[in-house]
Amino acid sequence: MYKLIFFLLLLIFVNSVNSQEIYNYTNVNNKSFLLYQQKNWKELIKYGNNSIKNNVDFYYLQYRMGIAYYELKKYRKAIPFFENVVNKTPEDNIAQEYLYYAYVFSGRTEDARILSHSFTPALKQKLKFYNENSFINGIGTEYKTNFYDNYKAETLQTDNLEQTVTNSFNYFSINLTHLSKNKFSVFHAFSYLNGNNNVYSQNYSVAEFTEDVNLFQYYINFNWLVAKGSNLKFGLHYINSNVKAENTTFTNHGGRNTNLLYSSKTNNLVFFGAFSKSISLFDIKLSASFSNINSETQIQPSLSLYYYPFANTKLYFGTQGFYQYTNANNTNTSSYMIKAIMGFVPFKSFTIEPFIFKGDGIYNFVYNDAFVINNSIDKLNNNFGANLYLTLNKGRMQIYTILQQSSYTNTYSINGEYNDIKYINKSITGGIKWYF
Secondary structure, eight states: OHHHHHHHHHHHHHHHHHHSOOOOHHHHHHHHHHHHHTTOHHHHHHHHHHHHHTTOOOHHHHHHHHHHHHHTTOHHHHHHHHHHHHHHOTTOHHHHHHHHHHHHTTTOHHHHHHHHTTSOHHHHHHHOOOOTTOSOOEEEEEEEEEEEOOOOOOOOTTOOEEEEEEEEEEEEEEEEEEEOSSSEEEEEEEEEEEEEEEEEOSSSSSSEEEEEEEEEEEEEEEEEEEETTEEEEEEEEEEEEEEEEEEEEEOTTSOEEEEEEEEEEEEEEEEEEEEEEEETTEEEEEEEEEEEETTEEEEEEEEEEEEOTTSSTTEEEEEEEEEEEEEETTEEEEEEEEEEEEEEEEETTEEEEEEEEEEEEESSEEETTTTEEEOOSSEEEEEEEEEEEEEEGGGTEEEEEEEEEEEEEEEEEETTEEEEEEEEEEEEEEEEEEEO
């Protein structure tokens, strides 16, 4: 009995010893090359990772593992392997091209652009990332229209109502992109917004009238690729607001008299800064804005995290938290907003991004690297919608639509007593961009 137990234990021990891989350069090189020839990418990755854990790592293993991850479309995991290969043999055009596309398919376009500077003329001509000699490398335009509920407060004929109700708002913008021959890029946009509000007030010669609102905006954003996967951004958004209200009356003889009720012009500035870092399957971003909008001072830090579970941009999830400190008339208040977003590619060249913003009610909300400023006189409660992107002509043209629905709270008074009313705003944005 004891001899049988001893024999069985000895057999198990011998089998376990025989089944253990022996990791040395010769064995790993031969087996990884065989798995590479067989295109057994999953087994190659498993074997290669075990080899690295056993301190057997060399140039060709890195090359083969990079290709294995790339063939499985796990581009973010392929990047560090190809980076190591290119660092050792920068003249290898094939490795450079692999790394270039791994960057592009991971959403790291600035890394791809900087890498392209080291390409040979033939490889540059093949990939045609952008024209280094062009001053303008991208141009785009977009238009947005809004649809509002009729949220005028219900009153009696004898009530004194003080309320401003947004009636319409339309937005037009044109933007330019400049890519330098170094690690800098510049994006800027010129925008025009036009709308009108219905005003109900006892403080003027008429109790009901329309005010016209015109905004001229200029936005500029500087991006510096400080290191691989690391970007530093600085931005500025200037807003020139013009509000004007007139009362027009007509005489019995067809004449027309216009009386200016009020007119005002204000200038507002928003400063923005951000640092972002790509780490494996994650993108982390820390940002902050400082602004003086609607006679108030806002400081708004935020932190975002994006996750790419399949190591590519076919599916991703993101969240971003905003916290706003506001000073108005020597009174400090704070508000928060949380954004959740996901992106997926249902078919080639088409991306859908559902999103939602949810907070405790916030004024003068700044987001999208300070490109979007919600400076409505009403409080933003939440916002949800979807971004739809269609990429054409090998990435040189993008057509997009943004569908949104927002909930706002409007404050009004009847006979001196203040009340709140919630309403819905729906909007459609359409845009197109060309890259060259």
